[in-house]
Amino acid sequence: MSDRPVSEQAVSVAGLTQYIQSLLELDPQLRQIWVVGEVSSANNHRSGLFFTLQDPEGTASIRCVVWNSHRNRLVQVPLKGEQVMVLGSVGLYPKRGEYQLKVWQVFPGGEGLQALRYRQLRSRLEAEGLFDPLRKRPLPAHPQTLAVVTSPQAAAWGDLQASLSDRYPGLQVLLSPATVQGERAPEEIVRAIARVEADGRAEVLIVTRGGGASEDLACFNDERVVRAIAACSIPTISGIGHQRDETLSDEVADACAHTPTAIAKLAVPEWRQLYKEHRDRLGRLSETARRQLDREGDRLDRARSRLQRLPLDRQLHLQQRDLARQQQRLLAATRRQLDRREQHCASLRDRLASLDPHRVLQRGYALVRTPGGAIVRSPADLCPGEEVVVEFDRGRMTVKIMDLLDE
Incomplete structure (x- = not known):
């Protein structure tokens, strides 16, 4: 071992990166290599085409790039879900410390195993009616308690809390934590949904995570997760990845959005809008009451004016005539009542006579x-x-x- 202090033996991050880069780029086997894999994600960029190749079983992946100088020479443009064979060289991207495959050529290799499994699962679930728009439930207009299934370390959790608090202060937001990528994620997400169901307080359930590569979102295409969302008795919002990402969880949920702001907009109303609507209703109610009061006041003024124009003897005559009509109605009602009572007494006399032993x-x-x-x-x-x-x-x-x- 060297007798120099550890601080003198240490290398910088840039120095270590350059050393690893030289090892990769000078290796003769890595300078020109054929790689077979399934395209799990593909994105166009102004500098080139970036995509990820994945092992059919999803156990390994590598990032790839086709620079614009080579795009026109490709036999086939890599598309998500396709099996391809690429020719390129392994290099290192210093800014992120990641190795990547610089691709020169792409050849078709048929449909990928992951894409085939996804298509078969989607067809089976669709045949069961899980994606039917008629089974989607409306979200409550003014929920007081929401539950969120996500990772507590995810940026999406903090962003969603901020968006919900801004739109609807005082809302109770429950977190049911779960890993949202990797092999353990499907089982943890299913358990997190079950916890929310058992708790019973939430009126809306949000299942969310931020963006990422397609392989990072694979747990939301897992059949266990999709069925757990479909079976959940609570109306569900799915917020997975970015707008370009589409998972089976998005399709089976009652509503779907791809940003914390959009999710919050679906989940709760905005208090400013509610306050404005309340003020508008109060204004309309006040205006309606004022108009009704004005109408009744006009009617009272007109009646008072008519009475003032009538002579006193005319007013007395009208009141006497009204009293006479009421007296006649009272006498008629009394007469009818007396007739009914006499008929009842006659009926009782007949019944009594029929019971006489003589x-x-x-x-x-x-x-x-x-x-x-x-x-x-x-x-x-x-x-x-x-x-x-x-x-x-x-x-x-x-x-x-x-x-x-x-x-």
Whole structure:
């Protein structure tokens, strides 16, 4: 080991970068190499075409660039989801300390495995109706509590909080943390959604993360995440990546936006607009009340003016005529009430008469009583030799019981 101090042995970042760059660029195998992979993302830039090649299983990726000086010589322009074979050299981008493949030529290699899997999954979910616009639910107009599924370290979380607070101060925002890229992300996102459901306070669920390469957003195309969003009972907003990014989570959510400001605009109204609308309603209500008050005041003035123009005897005559009409209505109502009461009394008299026992005797029946006056209701109440009184409509007689006959 050297006896020099550590500070003297240390190299600068630029020195280390130049050393690694020289190793890569001077390696004869890396100066001209063929690479096969699937295009996971592609973006045009004024200086060239930037794209990412990914292993079919998604276990490795490399950034690639085709400078404008070589674009017109390409056999095929790399497009997202295609399998391609490229020829180029490995170099290093010093500003980011990243190695990249400087591509000279691109040849077609068919549809990529990742793109094929994505297309098959999307077709299956679409056939199940998960992307049907009719199943999308409306968002509540004035939610008081929102839940956000994202990484607490993500810039999107801070930006979204600021946008929500600016639009709707006092809103309660719950964070259900999850990793939003990598192999563990799908399982964590599903658990985070389940936590929000179990909590039960949120009226809107936001699933979000910032932009990135297509491979970084792959977890939002995972079937587990898509089905968790579809099964969620809370209206959901998906905010994944930038405008150019499109994931299956965006398609299955009830609403979709790609910036914190746009997400906040979907989720909550702006308090300034609400205050303006409230002031406008108060103004309209006040104006309507004032116009109604003016109309009623005009009617009162006109009635007062008419009364003032009428002579006093004319006013008395009108009041007397009105009193006479009311007296007639009162007498008629009293007469009708009296008639109804008389009819009711007559009905009661008829019913009472029908219950009179003498009416029964007049039809030929007789009433049997004991000498004490009790009514005999059954032969079992009598004994042979006993005397009873038989009462008719006109008169009565005493009878001695000789014998009791069986029924």
